[in-house]
Amino acid sequence: MRAPWAGPARVLDGTATAAAIKAELATRVAALGQLGVVPGLGTVLVGEDPGSVRYVAGKHADCAEVGIASIRVDLPATATQAEVVEAVDALNADPSCTGYIVQLPLPAGIDTNAVLERVDPAKDADGLHPTNLGRLVLRTSGPITSPLPCTPRACIELMTRHGIELEGATVCVVGRGVTVGRSIGLLLGRKDVNATVEVCHTGTRDLDEHLRRADVVIAAAGVAGIVTAEAVRPGAVVLDVGVSRVVDPATGRGRIMGDVADGVDEVASWLSPNPGGVGPMTRALLLANVVEAAERGSRDAGAA
Numbered sequence: 281m282r283a284p285w286a287g288p289a290r291v292l293d294g295t296a297t298a299a300a301i302k303a304e305l306a307t308r309v310a311a312l313g314q315l316g317v318v319p320g321l322g323t324v325l326v327g328e329d330p331g332s333v334r335y336v337a338g339k340h341a342d343c344a345e346v347g348i349a350s351i352r353v354d355l356p357a358t359a360t361q362a363e364v365v366e367a368v369d370a371l372n373a374d375p376s377c378t379g380y381i382v383q384l385p386l387p388a389g390i391d392t393n394a395v396l397e398r399v400d401p402a403k404d405a406d407g408l409h410p411t412n413l414g415r416l417v418l419r420t421s422g423p424i425t426s427p428l429p430c431t432p433r434a435c436i437e438l439m440t441r442h443g444i445e446l447e448g449a450t451v452c453v454v455g456r457g458v459t460v461g462r463s464i465g466l467l468l469g470r471k472d473v474n475a476t477v478e479v480c481h482t483g484t485r486d487l488d489e490h491l492r493r494a495d496v497v498i499a500a501a502g503v504a505g506i507v508t509a510e511a512v513r514p515g516a517v518v519l520d521v522g523v524s525r526v527v528d529p530a531t532g533r534g535r536i537m538g539d540v541a542d543g544v545d546e547v548a549s550w551l552s553p554n555p556g557g558v559g560p561m562t563r564a565l566l567l568a569n570v571v572e573a574a575e576r577g578s579r580d581a582g583a584a
């Protein structure tokens with residue numbers, strides 16, 4: 281991929297890497313097909329938030345690419361707690377659904393944690409169910425035997441597939457949201473990755489001092505431009521995970537802005553573009569969770 285910036289930083293190409301992962305998954309889906317198993321991804325979308333509608337559509341397009349069946353459940357923004365829970369229970373009971381997500385955010389008035397706890401942990405494609413987050417805490421090395429959070433896994437795969445060494449590296453994560461900042465440290469610190477992790481956030485005093493010491497910066501605060509060129513150590517690897525929608529004053533049109541400011545491309549050795557970086561990788565690893573759940577299911581059935 282041609283760099284979307286002028287500086288010397290090399291591109292962590294999420295679009296191309298996601299395509300490679302999807303090709304590998306298509307092979308595994310075909311092997312499952314030989315056993316009569318078809319993985320199926322379900323989505324529960326409540327309301328019509330334009331961003332959420334687009335993401336959900338993207339996930340179903342990805343499924344079609346690798347041969348995963350799609351199950352779409354769309355509820356109106358006026359859906360009650362009981363109706364959302366009913367949709368979750370139906371997917372838990374549906375044997376054609378091997379994994380699913382409840383698209384977040386849910387409308388105000390819905391108890392999100394209650395909905396997410398209701399998901400069958402074996403079908404948790406996001407890897408964010410308390411049981412699976414607990415397994416992430418308890419299993420500090422070894423093979424992947426439960427779904428992992430998609431974006432953290434996406435960040436690690438994006439680096440390792442570009443030959444970046446994380447063993448012994450110091451990683452500074454900016455952001456403490458559950459989907460990225462809170463869970464990525466657990467993965468990076470596992471013995472088989474062996475990085476040292478610091479989780480900073482918008483309340484960190486002297487954030488730039490923490491950033492300057494890092495070999496790898498993972499910017500996931502959702503604050504446009506919070507990671508500046510002055511704060512990044514020359515040669516560091518920088519992943520831009522945050523997404524803010526801003527109106528470009530030059531064109532008057534909306535566009536995506538990441539957490540990484542202009543100019544970081546001049547000092548970083550590797551940089552992930554946004555869009556085209558961690559986003560497509562997150563989607564690919566969501567599919568990986570669905571395929572792995574189907575593989576575990578067919579192994580368990582074989583063992584029974």
Ligand SMILES: Nc1nc(=O)c2c([nH]1)NC[C@@H]1CN(c3ccc(C(=O)N[C@@H](CCC(=O)O)C(=O)O)cc3)C=[N+]21
Nearest residue numbers: 335381382383384385406555556557558559560562563
């Ligand atoms: N239960 C749940 N699971 C999620 O994984 C989840 C969610 N809810 N709610 C919203 C966030 C956001 N998210 C994105 C994933 C991929 C791109 C992505 O592929 N973005 C493209 C650009 C797409 C565009 O045009 O906007 C890119 O970065 O190149 C973006 C955002 C998953 N989320």
